Amino acid sequence: MRLVARAHGVAVPREHFLSADASPDELPDFFPALLKPNQADGSVGITQDAVVRSRDEARRYLRWLRETLPGRDVLVQEYLPGPEYGIGLVGNPAHGLLALPALEVDFSRLPERLAPILSFESKAIPDSPYWTEIRFARAALAPDVEARLVDWSEWLFRRLGLRDYARFDFRTSAGGEIALLEVNPNPAWANDGKLAFMAGFAGIAYRDLLRAILDAALARVGA
Ligand SMILES: Nc1ncnc2c1ncn2[C@@H]1O[C@H](COP(=O)(O)OP(=O)(O)O)[C@@H](O)[C@H]1O
Numbered sequence: 001m002r003l004v005a006r007a008h009g010v011a012v013p014r015e016h017f018l019s020a021d022a023s024p025d026e027l028p029d030f031f032p033a034l035l036k037p038n039q040a041d042g043s044v045g046i047t048q049d050a051v052v053r054s055r056d057e058a059r060r061y062l063r064w065l066r067e068t069l070p071g072r073d074v075l076v077q078e079y080l081p082g083p084e085y086g087i088g089l090v091g092n093p094a095h096g097l098l099a100l101p102a103l104e105v106d107f108s109r110l111p112e113r114l115a116p117i118l119s120f121e122s123k124a125i126p127d128s129p130y131w132t133e134i135r136f137a138r139a140a141l142a143p144d145v146e147a148r149l150v151d152w153s154e155w156l157f158r159r160l161g162l163r164d165y166a167r168f169d170f171r172t173s174a175g176g177e178i179a180l181l182e183v184n185p186n187p188a189w190a191n192d193g194k195l196a197f198m199a200g201f202a203g204i205a206y207r208d209l210l211r212a213i214l215d216a217a218l219a220r221v222g223a
């Protein structure tokens with residue numbers, strides 16, 4: 001996904017791939033970095049300690065990852081510390097793609113000692129500040145910047161052969177550049193998920209979001 005995106009001029013974070021059997025000596029030495037399993041979902045393997053600022057911290061987190069999720073390859077990415085955005089698309093290229101208003105993750109209430117990321121705690125540990133203190137808001141992006149993120153997302157939707165709905169996650173680098181973090185071909189469509197929030201920003205009720213996804217699928221299959 002990163003290579004396809006980069007070929008189209010979409011910025012992506014610097015990344016190093018560490019295979020499951022690689023020696024910890026192969027850890028790169030750019031910091032701050034974020035370590036995560038290459039094969040996982042729902043922030044499994046991305047805890048509050050995933051953001052590392054030194055070789056020692058990186059080795060410690062790698063050891064923990066390998067104990068907890070044995071046999072997984074690991075991605076070491078440049079940590080992007082700036083605002084995090086989501087772009088939601090519903091539909092299909094042949095029948096029209098609807099771009100929902102961009103979402104921004106509001107980390108401002110999170111205690112400063114915690115790295116601002118949508119960690120595993122934010123998705124699975126209800127009494128963690130990651131769960132209680134993070135909000136989703138309508139992004140305050142300049143219209144041309146939001147339009148560029150939507151363009152990139154639509155292009156990736158086609159290029160990667162996605163269907164019916166998808167969510168594209170971006171985050172801003174230390175230098176202020178917005179880079180693609182992740183393409184979600186089947187993002188959560190729960191009523192408290194990002195996609196439902198985005199629909200809400202557009203005044204689209206939850207049931208109508210679900211209907212739009214189903215209509216997109218039916219139109220595609222019917223065609
Ligand atoms: N390179 C990175 N820089 C900054 N934050 C990151 C980076 N990678 C992941 N994150 C944070 O971790 C969260 C989950 O990571 P992600 O790669 O999207 O995994 P998942 O598939 O589990 O959602 C992101 O929403 C973001 O907050």
Ligand SMILES: [Mg+2]
Nearest residue numbers: 043169182184
């Ligand atoms: Mg994600």
